[in-house]
Amino acid sequence: MSGPDLAPDRHRPECLDATAHAALRAEFPLLADCVYLNNNSTGTVPRGVEQVLGGYWETLRTWRDDVWQGWHVGLDRYADSVAALLGAPPGSVITDANLSTLLARIASCFDYRPPRDRIVTTDLEYPTVPFIWNAFRRYGARLDVVGTGGPRFDEDALAARIDERTLLVCVSHASFTSGATIDLPRLVDRAHEVGALVVVDAFQTVGVVPLDVTALGVDVVLGGAHKWLCGVGTAFLYVRPDLVAELEPAATGWQAGDRALTFLPSTGWAPGAQRFAGGTPYPLTSLVSQVGLDLLAGVGVDAIRRHSLALTQRVLDRAAAADIDVVSPTEPHRRGGVVCLDVADGEAVKRRLAERNMICSWRGYLRVGPHVYNTLDEVDAFMDALEKELGR
Numbered sequence: 001m002s003g004p005d006l007a008p009d010r011h012r013p014e015c016l017d018a019t020a021h022a023a024l025r026a027e028f029p030l031l032a033d034c035v036y037l038n039n040n041s042t043g044t045v046p047r048g049v050e051q052v053l054g055g056y057w058e059t060l061r062t063w064r065d066d067v068w069q070g071w072h073v074g075l076d077r078y079a080d081s082v083a084a085l086l087g088a089p090p091g092s093v094i095t096d097a098n099l100s101t102l103l104a105r106i107a108s109c110f111d112y113r114p115p116r117d118r119i120v121t122t123d124l125e126y127p128t129v130p131f132i133w134n135a136f137r138r139y140g141a142r143l144d145v146v147g148t149g150g151p152r153f154d155e156d157a158l159a160a161r162i163d164e165r166t167l168l169v170c171v172s173h174a175s176f177t178s179g180a181t182i183d184l185p186r187l188v189d190r191a192h193e194v195g196a197l198v199v200v201d202a203f204q205t206v207g208v209v210p211l212d213v214t215a216l217g218v219d220v221v222l223g224g225a226h227k228w229l230c231g232v233g234t235a236f237l238y239v240r241p242d243l244v245a246e247l248e249p250a251a252t253g254w255q256a257g258d259r260a261l262t263f264l265p266s267t268g269w270a271p272g273a274q275r276f277a278g279g280t281p282y283p284l285t286s287l288v289s290q291v292g293l294d295l296l297a298g299v300g301v302d303a304i305r306r307h308s309l310a311l312t313q314r315v316l317d318r319a320a321a322a323d324i325d326v327v328s329p330t331e332p333h334r335r336g337g338v339v340c341l342d343v344a345d346g347e348a349v350k351r352r353l354a355e356r357n358m359i360c361s362w363r364g365y366l367r368v369g370p371h372v373y374n375t376l377d378e379v380d381a382f383m384d385a386l387e388k389e390l391g392r
Contacts, residue, residue, distance in 0.1 A: 011210075011332065013310035015376065016303060025373045027295060028230075034357035035378045040179070040204065040338040040369030041361040043230045048291040056284055071283035072261070078286035079273070081293050082229075082236045085301065086221065087212035091272035093238045095286055099203060099222050100128050102237040103170075105276055106199065106220055107132060108250040112140030116167045116195075120144045122153055124175040129201060133170065141167075151178030151327045151340070159190045166196040173211065174204040174336035177363050179328040181209070181336050188218055197243070203227060203235075208308050208337035208371065210301045219243055228337060228371060230296060231289025239273055253279035296372070304372045308337050311370040311379055315339040318383040322392045327365050340365035341386075349389050358385045 015021070027046040030036055036044060059067050075095065083093040096102050117140050119133045133143045146161050148154040153175070162169055169191045174181045184200065191198045197219040202211055206221075207228025213221050221238040225231025239247065248269065249256070255277040257266025269275040296304065309332050316339060319326050325342040329335045343349055343366050350362040358381070361367045366386075370379060 011302065011305045011309060013313050013332065014306040015310045016299070016307050016372070021375070024295065024299065028373050031373060034359050035382050036359045037368050037370050037374060037378070037382055038359045038361050039371040040227060040367055043227050043292070043371060044373070045230055045232060045288070046291050046295055049288050052287050052291060056287065074287045074290070075281055075283055078290045078293070079236065081290065081297065083238065085206065085293070085297065086238055087214045088238050089241060091274070092241050093236050094273040094276045095234050095236050096278055097233070097235065097282065099201065099224055099235040100132060101278070102222055102235055102276070103128065103132050103199070105249045105251045105278070106237070107136050109247040110167060112136070112167065114140070115165050118142045118144050118165045118167060120146065120158070120161050120166050120169045122146045122148055122158060122171055124148055124150060124153060124177065125172055126176050126201060126203070129170055151175060152180045152329065153182045155183055155186065159186065162190050162194060162196060164194050166191070166194060168197050168199055170199040171201070172204060173200050173202040174209070176204050177365060178340050179204070179336040179338035181205070181334055184216055184218065188216055192217070205336050207296060208304060210305055213238055225285070225289040225292070229289065230292025231285070233285035234289050237273065237276055239276065241272070244272060244275065249276055253277060255279060255281065299372055307372050308370065311374055311376065312337065312339050314376050314379045315368050315370070315383065318380070322383070322387050322390070324386070324390070324392070337371070338367050338369040340367050343390060349386070352389055353385055356385050358382050
């Protein structure tokens with residue numbers, strides 16, 4: 001992504017203050033047992049989650065229906081905390097079990113009548129995206145996949161395919177296979193120029209890369225807690241507030257109604273993003289995920305980005321010195337939070353590293369994803385182990 005959110009002068013690589021960083025690390029017990037650089041796949045959760053789980057059990061053990069009032073407060077607090085992270089107003093975010101559920105709900109808002117019936121996407125999307133849009137072909141949606149050749153987005157080809165036939169542009173903020181980011185300001189401007197809406201899958205970036213949805217004017221953003229947000233089992237949906245009234249999801253549930261909590265038949269849609277809610281919510285995952293989100297908010301997204309860039313730069317420097325092929329962009333403003341390395345027999349290498357308590361992931365490439373609680377020493381220890389595995 002280019003533009004103000006990722007401007008190099010604003011996010012120069014710089015690690016957190018050592019004292020503050022040590023205190024933050026102490027909140028994540030998993031770090032005591034391994035070098036954990038798998039945050040682009042599944043992040044760690046803080047020790048404060050144990051207290052939330054204990055409180056939840058106590059609630060179940062002493063059950064009264066009145067607990068739902070407090071649970072709804074917790075659900076709203078988490079959604080509004082995500083909104084604050086995105087630079088969005090309160091009430092513009094709703095949560096549910098996973099991104100697939102929420103994307104399908106957004107997809108159900110449209111009629112797909114020609115000539116504006118095309119969904120433009122790329123071949124670098126997480127499998128959720130093409131699978132859901134292909135399912136909506138039965139309702140008239142026409143999927144237009146822009147080839148890239150990977151690992152970067154072909155932004156010129158993408159812009160050329162967006163025209164007056166385009167209903168939605170659905171893309172990732174960063175590729176899950178390479179970490180390459182997309183130029184969102186350019187994409188939003190092009191889509192809006194021809195009257196199309198932009199749906200962004202930000203699961204790979206939110207929590208490690210700044211994203212100001214209000215400044216960008218992006219229409220829909222989706223993501224989730226279990227990667228960079230240090231949570232579990234919940235996803236979120238942001239919809240641009242002035243767009244909400246135009247969207248009526250066919251895939252819905254009783255909590256989307258304007259009188260849902262009165263238990264009377266609703267006469268219309270709930271205000272704000274609540275109209276994209278489903279049925280009875282599951283509060284535990286939002287309550288658990290609030291703990292990690294609060295810790296991240298205490299650090300600040302700009303400081304997180306600077307720390308992340310310092311760590312990923314160390315991965316890049318070590319890879320270059322060891323003659324390991326790098327798939328991800330090397331420019332700071334073009335990479336997310338992960339560095340992908342092209343190594344022979346990568347999946348087996350990943351397993352052998354795990355046996356040494358060096359944890360990363362493999363999705364076609366070896367993915368190294370340090371987060372704000374990781375250190376340069378941990379990156380060096382990981383790269384030392386990787387070089388030994390590769391005989392460098």
